[in-house]
Amino acid sequence: MKIGELAKRTGVSIRSLRYYEQQGLLVPLRHDNGYREYSPFVVDQVRTIQLYLNLGLSTEQIAGFLQCVLKNKEAFCDEVLPIYQQKLKEIDAQIQLLSHIKQNLIDRIDSILLERTHQSEEERK
Amino acid sequence: MKIGELAKRTGVSIRSLRYYEQQGLLVPLRHDNGYREYSPFVVDQVRTIQLYLNLGLSTEQIAGFLQCVLKNKEAFCDEVLPIYQQKLKEIDAQIQLLSHIKQNLIDRIDSILLERTHQSEEERK
């Protein structure tokens, strides 16, 4: 199938499919006219790519183990686990940072509301 | 004081100080030779800017209320509260997304480890 149909079937934009190819995630055949030709199996491959992107992995990381996981179970691909664990660390760090900021915001919001309450009480006198 | 000293006193890079000015957060005087001249009060002003940046606010948002909060309590500046509340919403959304991904990663890691455990047991037979 050509790129337009693959885009429709996967819900991934043509732009992104070309980008994945540039990053080495997809290697379509080429017709004489330069058009890309994709095997039907590639639909699943694209969905797999999307799955990993949604886990926050970069195309570079995905490229490192995609060929393996397409043929085997993840547990068989030694590159996957360390990447997952590293990503988990990063996510934890981000969550911690965001939680800190969140508490900070909550405190400041409360402080403003409290101050306004006081002010209203003053005015009522 | 000149920009270099302000940078030293605040720990903010010269580059950033110029950027803040470009964003309308700082308005230093200019000497005849073009050098920026900062009042000593600006040290606190820069610290205030940093504080808001660390809350995840953009320079544009900060510019919207900086003049007010420099002269009054935050509770007096009507622009602040809605920005805090909106930021809080965004942070919550991000935390939720990250938590979702985190759980997903944990599940996949567990799955891999479990599968390897099984495999080891098989091999032991």
Place this chain on the structure above:
DNA sequence: CTTGACTCTTACATCGATGTTAGGGTTTAA
């Protein structure tokens, strides 16, 4: 007067997946 330390402006680079556009071939159905 000279040299080192400052300062100035302008502008490109970062990070990364995706959008968008321009300019130009190809295919297909009417």
Place this chain on the structure above:
DNA sequence: TTAAACCCTAACATCGATGTAAGAGTCAAG
């Protein structure tokens, strides 16, 4: 044959605070 619908490459834009570098002027101490 023509027009619509596809496809191609190349390249700029996004988002935003900050780093970095080039080229040039200024100032201060020796």
